[in-house]
Amino acid sequence: MGYKYKELYKIKANKLIEAKGRLSVIEQKLLATVISEIKSSDKDFKEYNLNITEISEFLNLNSKAVYEQIKVASRNLRNKELIIETIDEKGGKSFLVTGLLSSAKYKEGKGCLTVRIYPDLKPYLLAISGKEPPFTKYRIKNILKLNSSYVIRLYEILKQCEKMKKEILVLVN
Numbered sequence: 001m002g003y004k005y006k007e008l009y010k011i012k013a014n015k016l017i018e019a020k021g022r023l024s025v026i027e028q029k030l031l032a033t034v035i036s037e038i039k040s041s042d043k044d045f046k047e048y049n050l051n052i053t054e055i056s057e058f059l060n061l062n063s064k065a066v067y068e069q070i071k072v073a074s075r076n077l078r079n080k081e082l083i084i085e086t087i088d089e090k091g092g093k094s095f096l097v098t099g100l101l102s103s104a105k106y107k108e109g110k111g112c113l114t115v116r117i118y119p120d121l122k123p124y125l126l127a128i129s130g131k132e133p134p135f136t137k138y139r140i141k142n143i144l145k146l147n148s149s150y151v152i153r154l155y156e157i158l159k160q161c162e163k164m165k166k167e168i169l170v171l172v173n
Contacts, residue, residue, distance in 0.1 A: 014136055
């Protein structure tokens with residue numbers, strides 16, 4: 001089967017990569033599939049429909065427990081908080097505490113997971129032009145074989161730094 005997510009890109013603002021919050025491997029990969037559904041021309045978030053068979057293949061889920069694993073990951077993405085910190089031109093600090101998914105629904109027999117993304121994430125995922133805010137882009141297939149949430153996060157940080165001219169990387173816990 002020609003699996004579509006392998007060829008899609010994940011694009012998100014660097015502030016989202018730098019945000020504080022922990023996700024499991026399954027949650028990170030499920031979120032990557034959702035983000036890959038966003039079109040560059042989108043002005044607002046929509047309901048995104050994900051094929052359960054493709055998701056289970058992408059996430060490398062146990063076929064007997066797919067429903068339960070996707071339900072748990074969707075619920076966790078709905079409930080987890082993400083903290084995005086910013087500093088304005090004058091040095092003023094601010095933060096945003098938000099979630100990732102505002103809803104996720106699945107109906108047995110439909111083979112589709114329908115999700116909505118929190119509206120607060122619009123500036124970090126929609127109409128990313130490459131100027132403001134800076135963004136990072138990579139092929140989703142590059143995280144397929146990564147089996148640690150820390151390795152996926154490190155990969156995103158390194159991809160973020162790839163465009164920088166400096167060779168110094170400071171990792172903060």
